[in-house]
Amino acid sequence: MGRVVEVTDVILRDAHQSLLATRMAMEDMVPACEDLDNAGYWSLECWGGATFDACIRFLNEDPWERLRTFKKLMPKTPLQMLLRGQNLLGYRHYEDGVVERFVDKAAENGMDVFRVFDALNDLRNLETALKAVKKTGKHAQGTICYTQSPVHTVAAFVEMAKSLQSMGVDSICIKDMAALLQPQAAYDLVKGIKDACGQEMRVHLHVHSTTGVTMVSLMKAIEAGVDIVDTSISSLSLGSGHNPTEALVKMLAGTGYETRLDMARLLKVKAHFAKVRPRYKKFMADYNAVDTEIFDSQIPGGMISNMASQLREMEASDQMAEVLAEVPRVRADAGYPPLVTPSSQIVGSQAVFNVLMGERYGTQTTEFSDLMLGYYGSTLGEKNAEVLAQAKQLSGKEVITGRPADLLEPEWDQLRAEAAKIPNFNGSDEDVLTYAMFPSVAEAFFKSRPEGPKNLGQDPAKAA
Amino acid sequence: MGRVVEVTDVILRDAHQSLLATRMAMEDMVPACEDLDNAGYWSLECWGGATFDACIRFLNEDPWERLRTFKKLMPKTPLQMLLRGQNLLGYRHYEDGVVERFVDKAAENGMDVFRVFDALNDLRNLETALKAVKKTGKHAQGTICYTQSPVHTVAAFVEMAKSLQSMGVDSICIKDMAALLQPQAAYDLVKGIKDACGQEMRVHLHVHSTTGVTMVSLMKAIEAGVDIVDTSISSLSLGSGHNPTEALVKMLAGTGYETRLDMARLLKVKAHFAKVRPRYKKFMADYNAVDTEIFDSQIPGGMISNMASQLREMEASDQMAEVLAEVPRVRADAGYPPLVTPSSQIVGSQAVFNVLMGERYGTQTTEFSDLMLGYYGSTLGEKNAEVLAQAKQLSGKEVITGRPADLLEPEWDQLRAEAAKIPNFNGSDEDVLTYAMFPSVAEAFFKSRPEGPKNLGQDPAKAA
Numbered sequence: 001m002g003r004v005v006e007v008t009d010v011i012l013r014d015a016h017q018s019l020l021a022t023r024m025a026m027e028d029m030v031p032a033c034e035d036l037d038n039a040g041y042w043s044l045e046c047w048g049g050a051t052f053d054a055c056i057r058f059l060n061e062d063p064w065e066r067l068r069t070f071k072k073l074m075p076k077t078p079l080q081m082l083l084r085g086q087n088l089l090g091y092r093h094y095e096d097g098v099v100e101r102f103v104d105k106a107a108e109n110g111m112d113v114f115r116v117f118d119a120l121n122d123l124r125n126l127e128t129a130l131k132a133v134k135k136t137g138k139h140a141q142g143t144i145c146y147t148q149s150p151v152h153t154v155a156a157f158v159e160m161a162k163s164l165q166s167m168g169v170d171s172i173c174i175k176d177m178a179a180l181l182q183p184q185a186a187y188d189l190v191k192g193i194k195d196a197c198g199q200e201m202r203v204h205l206h207v208h209s210t211t212g213v214t215m216v217s218l219m220k221a222i223e224a225g226v227d228i229v230d231t232s233i234s235s236l237s238l239g240s241g242h243n244p245t246e247a248l249v250k251m252l253a254g255t256g257y258e259t260r261l262d263m264a265r266l267l268k269v270k271a272h273f274a275k276v277r278p279r280y281k282k283f284m285a286d287y288n289a290v291d292t293e294i295f296d297s298q299i300p301g302g303m304i305s306n307m308a309s310q311l312r313e314m315e316a317s318d319q320m321a322e323v324l325a326e327v328p329r330v331r332a333d334a335g336y337p338p339l340v341t342p343s344s345q346i347v348g349s350q351a352v353f354n355v356l357m358g359e360r361y362g363t364q365t366t367e368f369s370d371l372m373l374g375y376y377g378s379t380l381g382e383k384n385a386e387v388l389a390q391a392k393q394l395s396g397k398e399v400i401t402g403r404p405a406d407l408l409e410p411e412w413d414q415l416r417a418e419a420a421k422i423p424n425f426n427g428s429d430e431d432v433l434t435y436a437m438f439p440s441v442a443e444a445f446f447k448s449r450p451e452g453p454k455n456l457g458q459d460p461a462k463a464a
Numbered sequence: 465m466g467r468v469v470e471v472t473d474v475i476l477r478d479a480h481q482s483l484l485a486t487r488m489a490m491e492d493m494v495p496a497c498e499d500l501d502n503a504g505y506w507s508l509e510c511w512g513g514a515t516f517d518a519c520i521r522f523l524n525e526d527p528w529e530r531l532r533t534f535k536k537l538m539p540k541t542p543l544q545m546l547l548r549g550q551n552l553l554g555y556r557h558y559e560d561g562v563v564e565r566f567v568d569k570a571a572e573n574g575m576d577v578f579r580v581f582d583a584l585n586d587l588r589n590l591e592t593a594l595k596a597v598k599k600t601g602k603h604a605q606g607t608i609c610y611t612q613s614p615v616h617t618v619a620a621f622v623e624m625a626k627s628l629q630s631m632g633v634d635s636i637c638i639k640d641m642a643a644l645l646q647p648q649a650a651y652d653l654v655k656g657i658k659d660a661c662g663q664e665m666r667v668h669l670h671v672h673s674t675t676g677v678t679m680v681s682l683m684k685a686i687e688a689g690v691d692i693v694d695t696s697i698s699s700l701s702l703g704s705g706h707n708p709t710e711a712l713v714k715m716l717a718g719t720g721y722e723t724r725l726d727m728a729r730l731l732k733v734k735a736h737f738a739k740v741r742p743r744y745k746k747f748m749a750d751y752n753a754v755d756t757e758i759f760d761s762q763i764p765g766g767m768i769s770n771m772a773s774q775l776r777e778m779e780a781s782d783q784m785a786e787v788l789a790e791v792p793r794v795r796a797d798a799g800y801p802p803l804v805t806p807s808s809q810i811v812g813s814q815a816v817f818n819v820l821m822g823e824r825y826g827t828q829t830t831e832f833s834d835l836m837l838g839y840y841g842s843t844l845g846e847k848n849a850e851v852l853a854q855a856k857q858l859s860g861k862e863v864i865t866g867r868p869a870d871l872l873e874p875e876w877d878q879l880r881a882e883a884a885k886i887p888n889f890n891g892s893d894e895d896v897l898t899y900a901m902f903p904s905v906a907e908a909f910f911k912s913r914p915e916g917p918k919n920l921g922q923d924p925a926k927a928a
Contacts (some may be wrong), residue, residue, distance in 0.1 A: 184718035212711030234754035246677030254648035290698035
């Protein structure tokens, strides 16, 4: 027996979020659950901001009901979710009481492993959520968003890991959403964290496959001692998705490492999603096998398409090249935030403004000023003092250095009162939380909920 | 500076052979040639059996003219071809004089690197071709077809490599056409060959990406000292094709290894083929990101589709499972040939017969009897004596143990005389060779040649 490498499959969340615009209907996942539950996974990721949002926005499906169904169908394997720290599954900071309530309810409905991250890697934005998870007795995973910049050294990430350890996390996740983690860096980072935090601190690696190098990064991370890796069943893998689960198993032959996975079960899951996938063809991104340009631009694909549509609206599509060149500068001025929701949109929009206005930072989006002034949290890099001064002047706001959520007043009662006014509100805390996450979408969803879930997949023979 | 890993790009041959049914028109390759030639490749693979065949069968294009055009457009970078040993680019053994003539003419028209292989790994089938290449002063690369079986140990492959070395090859290729070479095996094999043949013996690794593990195998082979690897520009990569070139470059960051490739040139080549690819949509295989089942069945995807169509013709599609189970048994009985053209077809057809006839080997295809009796060469494994006896009896032929081509009489004059009878034969040795490779197709091609090359690509907006 070699050393066991544990595996989390992301087929029920990030795989279809990355490849099918999060549109997969619950009824297309249910038939795979028995095999998934018996395949030997460490956990199954199945819930997060985009799946929650898509449930109520597109699928007329109650995301809490989805969670309960998963729990019922997969009682053996821990269920895992992705939580945006103080933002929960939404796009703003929530007051601590709401964060605690959300975590309690998620745990109560069946969630076992909480992967908690913050877009800026400001660990203060993880504190409340991690504490709440610990209190429920569930698995609290602290997350480091991987990015590349002059300040994002291995040493800096290792410091972050040590801080997470001192916060009492059960494991540490390295989250490489843009597939930037190259093999040697993966090795150095995992080894650095293990050396600093002790071999008993579990390290979990999440990578996408966008750049085509991260299957090798998984191998190198395994050699460095990583405990758990994220993959996706092969029939919904690669591209901007993830590395294929079955290939991970086969990759390890003869290496002295092995998974606990049952290949016969995996192949049944593969066959199921191979049938499902063509039904969602119209939500699939254009074919783009591999994109290594991200290494140079540091700009994830989703961010490029956002900026392109902004430019189109402003009839300035011819200025894309200047905007792309502006992004790294804006990112540097803002203290090198990782580019992930929402920082990617904030940096991207400001880059568009800088180019179109012909004057840097003379016009700032509210969000960009807030980012500069600390309202999203702190960044690892120093901010450009001149741009910071402009942000203060333009916004009329002061710099904050404390935890952003400390500015917030308790809001649960008001959220409940507001939710209660919506027709078909069912009175549960879960419904209040759904409303809190996505107020306007929740309103429409509560109204249409009685009609039941929709399946947006199409017979591939009929789809053109 | 780290150790340099050299790269061969297969975009002009194996990439479109594997992903677009070899249909790419020359005019869709020409615009990329300048960038390819200046990108810093060790060689550019651009010619082989399927491209030659497709030129005259589908594209009404003279394959020799294609070669001359490549040479003119890419004068700096060695051009490389794949040669089936004594079979040249055809499906039968040719007499030595024809082999020599073919190699001479290929060299004269611009070929620089000859990768010579035999489907059975019978090195006697490489001898004449390798000697002929040496005589022209070009690069003679001896090839080991990688496969897995009880007899295909690292030690056995290393012995093969030593034999190739003693035949005077300039380099040794490990050819993994079915993507079966797992990372640890890649490491062991490359290290074994280097240790046995000396570090100065160049080792070149060719892998497909079908099983999703071979990008990692490339990394491990590099760690073991491999000199040259095959990849394909990313916009025509992955699936049953190859690992992406740009990702290989990025994979090596910080590892102490590096390529000589110019990323700006690569990205221009990528952009070009990203535009070309959709024009050949109707020739693209169905989406199948990753196929790890090959490890268990040892049956390459192309072979499965061949057997499926055989079964359909015989109205026995329901017996596919039995046939799939029969293949490994037939392969074992035949002495574990690697499953690659033509052995894959021979083994597959016999497996179909064994199942449908309800009696093993009572009926044998001519080709299977010939394989058993040594008419394709020798296999590494022992043959099943009982099946061998049946083959003798059914065919009325004797076992041969010598080199199959030793049975052949000089045939050049007759080939020329036959070719000369075809309208539009241009009198050149190249035309004789074209006729020799594919007699019936050549006849039709010579007739239609004056009409000029066809482009089978379609405007993707118009293609359904």
